[in-house]
Amino acid sequence: MDQLQLGDLQVHSRLLIGSSGYPNFDVMLKAIEASGAEVVTVAIRRVKFVGEKGENLFHILQQRNLAILPNTAGCFTAKDAVLTAQLAAEALETTWVKLEVIGDDQTLFPDVEQLLSATATLVKDGFTVLPYCNDDPITCKKLEDLGCPAVMPLGAPIGSGAGIRNPYNIQIIRDMVSVPVIVDAGVGTASDAAIAMELGCDGILLNTAVAKARDPILMASAMRKAIEAGREAFNSGRIPKKLYATASSPTDGLIDF
Numbered sequence: 001m002d003q004l005q006l007g008d009l010q011v012h013s014r015l016l017i018g019s020s021g022y023p024n025f026d027v028m029l030k031a032i033e034a035s036g037a038e039v040v041t042v043a044i045r046r047v048k049f050v051g052e053k054g055e056n057l058f059h060i061l062q063q064r065n066l067a068i069l070p071n072t073a074g075c076f077t078a079k080d081a082v083l084t085a086q087l088a089a090e091a092l093e094t095t096w097v098k099l100e101v102i103g104d105d106q107t108l109f110p111d112v113e114q115l116l117s118a119t120a121t122l123v124k125d126g127f128t129v130l131p132y133c134n135d136d137p138i139t140c141k142k143l144e145d146l147g148c149p150a151v152m153p154l155g156a157p158i159g160s161g162a163g164i165r166n167p168y169n170i171q172i173i174r175d176m177v178s179v180p181v182i183v184d185a186g187v188g189t190a191s192d193a194a195i196a197m198e199l200g201c202d203g204i205l206l207n208t209a210v211a212k213a214r215d216p217i218l219m220a221s222a223m224r225k226a227i228e229a230g231r232e233a234f235n236s237g238r239i240p241k242k243l244y245a246t247a248s249s250p251t252d253g254l255i256d257f
Helices: 025-035 057-063 078-092 112-124 137-146 167-176 190-198 216-236
Strands: 004-006 009-011 015-018 039-043 067-071 096-099 128-133 182-184 203-206
Touching: 015 025, 015 216, 025 057, 025 216, 039 057, 057 067, 067 078, 078 096, 078 112, 096 112, 112 128, 112 137, 128 137, 137 167, 190 203, 190 216, 203 216
Parallel strands: 015 039, 015 203, 039 067, 067 096, 096 128, 182 203
Antiparallel strands: 004 009
């Protein structure tokens, strides 16, 4: 079984999906189901926890046996991120956290210095930290050394849908770290997800590409298939790229006219 291992959590789906930005809870739940995701991220500082019909977000996710991964979206300092993680741990009774420490509100790029500081504090306090980071191999290696069970470099800026802007860095990260690599942010459509998986990434974490699609449920289904296809393509071992053609049929034994 080709399962994804994140610390002590093992899941079949390599798609982790966000819970914000959907028209309503009903569409969100149907999209999550169509995606096959088993882990759902929830922004503790930004999310609307109660739906139009009074449903509690955490309750309905737990009813469906979905693993809730709280995230620290909206935090700009290590101090704020640590406090948010601690509040999430108390409210949800989990030590898992998707750690985000943002450098500015225009690019939404991570602040590496603050991210490393928050990671060190949270790991020391017993948290399982899944860090959103730049596509920088050195940063990813440092996060692994601090004790993160996975690293989550961006493919492109959050919500941009620009795809995998720097596939070469993603490949280097894959070579440099031994923990799972999950592309977090930038995926806009199914082909982006497939490309990331073909590069050897272990999973995809996305939100906007599904939540803001014209048909979120259909897009969620497309992402699921793309990730599965990309993973199979990587495992099967693609042929090398060549400048010139290579005949697919053997040349031995050709009929002599």
